[in-house]
Structures are given as structure tokens and as C-alpha cells.
Amino acid sequence: MGISRFFEVVALGVKNLLRNKLRSFLTMLGIIFGVASVIAMLSVGAGARHEILSRIQELGVRNVIINSVKPPAEIKPDTTDTQNKDRYGLTFEDADYIANVIPTVETMLRVNRITQRLWYGSKRLEASVLGVEPAYLRMFGLEAGRGRVFTEVDAENFAKVCLVRRGLVAQLETVEDPIGMWLQIGGFPFQVIGVLEDAAFRSHTRKALNIDSTTQEVYIPYETSMRTLGTVTLIERAGSQEFTQVDLDQIVVTTTGESEVLRTSQMLTAALKKLHDRVDYEIVVPLELLKQSEETQRVFNLVMILIASISLLVGGIGIANIMLATITERTKEIGIRRALGARRRDIVLQFLAETTAIAAIGGLLGCLVGIAGILGIVELTNWKAVIAPSYVMLSLVISCTVGVVFGIFPARRAAQMDPITALRFE
Amino acid sequence: MSRRVLELDKIVKTYGTGDSALTVLHGLDIHVEEGEFVGIVGASGSGKTTLMNIIGCLDRPTSGEYCLNGEDVAHLDDDRLSLVRNRSIGFVFQSFNLIAQLTVAENVELPLFYSRTPRRERHQRCLDLIEAVGLGHRTGHYPPQLSGGECQRVAIARALVNQPALLLTDEPTGNLDTKNGEEVLKIFHDLHEQGRTILMVTHNAEIANKLPRVIEMRDGLVLEDTGVGTGCLLSSGVESTAGVVS
Ligand SMILES: Nc1ncnc2c1ncn2[C@@H]1O[C@H](COP(=O)(O)OP(=O)(O)OP(=O)(O)O)[C@@H](O)[C@H]1O
Numbered sequence A: 001m002g003i004s005r006f007f008e009v010v011a012l013g014v015k016n017l018l019r020n021k022l023r024s025f026l027t028m029l030g031i032i033f034g035v036a037s038v039i040a041m042l043s044v045g046a047g048a049r050h051e052i053l054s055r056i057q058e059l060g061v062r063n064v065i066i067n068s069v070k071p072p073a074e075i076k077p078d079t080t081d082t083q084n085k086d087r088y089g090l091t092f093e094d095a096d097y098i099a100n101v102i103p104t105v106e107t108m109l110r111v112n113r114i115t116q117r118l119w120y121g122s123k124r125l126e127a128s129v130l131g132v133e134p135a136y137l138r139m140f141g142l143e144a145g146r147g148r149v150f151t152e153v154d155a156e157n158f159a160k161v162c163l164v165r166r167g168l169v170a171q172l173e174t175v176e177d178p179i180g181m182w183l184q185i186g187g188f189p190f191q192v193i194g195v196l197e198d199a200a201f202r203s204h205t206r207k208a209l210n211i212d213s214t215t216q217e218v219y220i221p222y223e224t225s226m227r228t229l230g231t232v233t234l235i236e237r238a239g240s241q242e243f244t245q246v247d248l249d250q251i252v253v254t255t256t257g258e259s260e261v262l263r264t265s266q267m268l269t270a271a272l273k274k275l276h277d278r279v280d281y282e283i284v285v286p287l288e289l290l291k292q293s294e295e296t297q298r299v300f301n302l303v304m305i306l307i308a309s310i311s312l313l314v315g316g317i318g319i320a321n322i323m324l325a326t327i328t329e330r331t332k333e334i335g336i337r338r339a340l341g342a343r344r345r346d347i348v349l350q351f352l353a354e355t356t357a358i359a360a361i362g363g364l365l366g367c368l369v370g371i372a373g374i375l376g377i378v379e380l381t382n383w384k385a386v387i388a389p390s391y392v393m394l395s396l397v398i399s400c401t402v403g404v405v406f407g408i409f410p411a412r413r414a415a416q417m418d419p420i421t422a423l424r425f426e
Numbered sequence B: 001m002s003r004r005v006l007e008l009d010k011i012v013k014t015y016g017t018g019d020s021a022l023t024v025l026h027g028l029d030i031h032v033e034e035g036e037f038v039g040i041v042g043a044s045g046s047g048k049t050t051l052m053n054i055i056g057c058l059d060r061p062t063s064g065e066y067c068l069n070g071e072d073v074a075h076l077d078d079d080r081l082s083l084v085r086n087r088s089i090g091f092v093f094q095s096f097n098l099i100a101q102l103t104v105a106e107n108v109e110l111p112l113f114y115s116r117t118p119r120r121e122r123h124q125r126c127l128d129l130i131e132a133v134g135l136g137h138r139t140g141h142y143p144p145q146l147s148g149g150e151c152q153r154v155a156i157a158r159a160l161v162n163q164p165a166l167l168l169t170d171e172p173t174g175n176l177d178t179k180n181g182e183e184v185l186k187i188f189h190d191l192h193e194q195g196r197t198i199l200m201v202t203h204n205a206e207i208a209n210k211l212p213r214v215i216e217m218r219d220g221l222v223l224e225d226t227g228v229g230t231g232c233l234l235s236s237g238v239e240s241t242a243g244v245v246s
């Protein structure tokens, strides 16, 4: 069939659809919603995937993060001692072992964390003070919105400098410029050199980095924290005091390559099992989170395909149903065309062109509805969506296929009619 | 020396099978030469339309031989029959059978569409024919906007557009008043003069009387045939049918 003839057949199909606009539109509805849901689900799925991927990449695919975890409270022997000292979590020995024994470790970053009182003039806050190495700030993209972050020079000099978050500044209710402000932490004076951007503290990252409070982290150089605040946190309750000692809150291990991550995490698991007599740590492997999310994605995709198939099936059945009615209505026309020399396949093509045109136009409208829906969803929720041209193409291909598949039966039925009977039909 | 356009030998048509079988045509022999204008008359139910359907390749005989233009068409498959209908047969029906949703021009173009004639040529040819039947000013109109006579003239234009070897028409004036009927008949007579081969079923004795050759059917057989030949029987043999048909 020549290209111009093809267009002529399609044009005839479209013309026939325009003859009964309302009915054609109603016939399309199934396809419109089917395609709209396909597009919406593809885009939202891709958006979620993209989001998770970028979050995991923020944590570093080559990294293995080990956090200290407070083990479930043990049944302690009943004592009248009001001073309890609890020691758990990662130790300096762990860090030495990891750095010296495990071969696939490229770099290792230590994090110390102490809960301390923070004084600003007469104002007092409970602050979570994190002692981190400058490389840690770079690795997790903690940047100063104002001022500067501390560097290796500050670390070497045990400089008493700190980085605070905007929320903390707000809580201090100061009119003073926060940069250069002096804070008393654990009895030591620290100077604020920078205010951190909030962008770095997204929920996912925060969870993996073991940052729980939202506003009150204070970052100081690791070396400084070891020399000044130490590793013991004092928790005062009514009538009792509790000390907890955690050497290292977190160890971030960067492996020599992505392919070494799994092996490294296995070696770490084995090593920590040997070094600890209880599980007071957790190992987070961003690469595995990635794999998990891919698994979730697969399930999501399956559900999506199922829903889309059902709505397209319903749409297709709608088309077939209306076409059967149309064919009965146009029996006489079919008879006339056959008498004038139309072959069976000419009749099949004519009706297929109509169903395919319905489906294709429905597909296009569905894409528009779907894209509008996505924009609405993105506007109203904090979901992310990625609209790719390939989704539009895919949807159009699918809807045309639906048009052909569900058009075949009515079209063949039209073509099988006996011309004489069809001609006599009134 | 004229060519033989139509050659029917012992055509039998039986509808249904077994007990309910009904044989409508009982072995018809009809030969028609090129350029003849043949009327077919006969009582209602005598099988005229059945015969026309077979001649028009809309239907196949149960048995017998049928040659159209020297080609055996009794045993063709559906696709080939469609091709024969398209190229060699022009139908003019009693009820016009125009497609109401297409314009006059589009209706006339239809056979050319199925013969895969290039679009531009199609357009020119159908315009010429519409002009010839006197409807040049109505090409863009739709059939429901036309009178019965005009519709039938469009149908004639459509039947002629592929230059068929045979023009078949079953009661072309049945749905028309006298004046329009006469106009349509005049077109057929003009076509005959131009050398076209025409088969026309009619109930009207007056019309049959003016035809050069008349075949009378009864119960699926040829009762009387006024003879093969172009115009040679204009003066004789027509009276014999007149009485029977009325
Ligand atoms: N499809 C069919 N199935 C069964 N019987 C049929 C069929 N078509 C026609 N017949 C029968 O064949 C016989 C001849 O019918 P046909 O239509 O050929 O007659 P006709 O001569 O054209 O009559 P009229 O002058 O009324 O148009 C009739 O008895 C009719 O009932």
C-alpha cells in the first residue's frame, strides 16, 4: 500500500470519527484514562527512582557507614548506685582495626558525638556536638551558606571553631551576626565560623548519617572534640546521673571501588562480630540500599503494568463494542463498497483505520491528561516526577496497538458480511 | 463482428441445503454480445435479481459456467470477484445506493479508489462524468440534498467511472416518477448508442417495449428471448413480451 493511499484511508477513518464526535470521544475515554495512568505512573516511578538514586549517591556508592547503636536496655542488677556508666558502640580499637587490617579501605572518617550544654550568654540549649574531619564535610556536601567551613589547618591547630545550623541560630534569638559569635560548649569557648545550608539535611541522608535532631547539630573538628569534650556524655535525670561513653559515633569507610563494597561490608561484619560481644552497631551500605530500592521498583513496576493493562483492556473492549455497533449501523455502506469492488481486506483496513485513529487520538489526549495530572501531583505533593519523551512514544505505540488488536475482530466481522445481504440491509 | 461479453451456460442457483433447499435458477443459458441493450422481464420471484447478482459477480452460481469478457468467473475467489466487480461491472440499483455521508464527487470516485487509480486522475474522471449526467454544479452536495432523479444520475456516473464492460441495472426507474424515470432511461439509451452493453431488469412493459432485446424469465428459466443482436430486433418481437409483463 502506497503512502498516499495509507493517508487517504486514515483520513477517511478520521472523517468517519468526526461524523459522530460525542460517541467517538466517549469511546476514547477508556484509552484516555489508560494512557494517562500509564504516563503518570511511569513518570512518578521514574521520579521516585531518580530521587532515591540521587539520595543514595549522596551517601556515596563506594561507602560503608558504621553507626553506633545503643543496645536494648539490659536487666541490670538492682543497685542503689545512682551513678551508672554505660559504654557501648564503636571503639578506637575498631577504628584502628579497620584502618590497618581491612585491605579494601581507601579512607576512613571518624565521627565523635557528644550531647552537651551550649551556652550563649545566659541562653542554654542541649546541643548534639559532632566532631568530624574536614573531609567528612566535603563528602556529604555540608556547605556553609554563610561564613566558611573548617579545614585541615583548623583541625591541626585544634582550633575551637564550630559550624551551626540556621535553626540553632534562630533559637538563640540573637540580633548579632552569628559569624564570629562565641558559644560555650562543655565549658570551652567555641567561635562560630559558618552557618550550614539546610539543603544537605534531607530526611534520607539524615537517617543514614544517624543525625536525629533537626536543628541543633553543631559541627566541630574531630581533633578538637577529642581534646576538649572527650567521649563521655552526662545525662541528668531527676535524682540520678547517667554517663554514657561512646568512643566513636560513626565510622565512614570509603572502599577502593564499587566492586569492593560488598566484600568490604562482609569483612567489616566479621571483624565487628569478633570485636564486640553484643550488637551495638549497625552497618549501612548505600549500594545495598540502591539494590533494595531497585527491588521495590520492580514490584512497583509490576503493579503499574497490571493497572495499566487493565485500564487499556477496558478501553480496548469499549472500542470493540462501539465498533460492532457502528458496523451494524453501516451495513449498507459496507454492501455498497463491496459491490463497487472493495475487497475484504479493504473493508478490514477501513475499520482498522478508524479504531486505530480512535486509539491514537485517545492516546494523545491521554498523554496530555497524564502530563497535566503529573504536574498537578507534583504541585500538590512533594513527589518527584520525570517526564521523558520516550514515555509519550511508548504510550502512543501501546494505544495504537490496542486500537489494532481490538479493532481486528469488528473489522473482520464487517468484511465477512455477504455483500448481497449487506446491500439489502435497511 | 461483435465480441461476446456475457456467456451463461446452464446456470443453476440453489439457496440453502437439504430439505429447505430452494432452486431459483434451473439451468439458464444466456449470451450477450458487446453493445447490446437487453431487458429482463418476468413475474415477481422468477429469479431476475438472483440472476443479476450472479452476472454482477456478487454471488456465485451453484453450478454452470459463466464467462465475462472471455474470462471464466464462475469459480473465482472473493478477492478476484471483487476485482471483476470493480473493473468490469457497473451497478445501478433501484434504491440508488449512494453513501449518504459522502459528497456526489466522492461517491462517484469510490470505484476508482478501489481500482487504485491515482488521486488526481480519479478526480478528473469523476468530474467529467458528473458533468456528462448534468450535475456538474452539485459535485460538493450530499445525496440527501438531491432529488431521486439526480441521485440515480449520480449512481449512473458512478457505474460508468471505471469503464465497465457491462452495465447492470435492476429497476432503475422503480423509485422515480415518470418524468425522472424517462430522463434516466434516456441516459441508458444514449449509453447504448455510444456502444455500451447494458442489462436492465424491469417490470414496466412500456419500457421493455422500447428495448432492442428482451429476455423473459419464468420460474428460473428463460421463457422467451427476442434474440441476440444489436438493434436488429427493434422493429419486431417486442410486442410478445408486453402482454406477459403487465
Ligand atoms: N438469499 C436467499 N435465500 C433464499 N431464497 C432466496 C434468497 N434470495 C432470493 N430467494 C428466493 O429466490 C426467488 C427469486 O428471487 P428474486 O429476488 O431473484 O426474484 P425477482 O425476480 O427479482 O423478483 P422481483 O421481481 O419481485 O424483484 C424468490 O422466491 C426468493 O424468495
Ligand SMILES: [Mg+2]
Residues within 6 Å of the ligand: B048, B049, B050, B170
Ligand atoms: Mg428483484
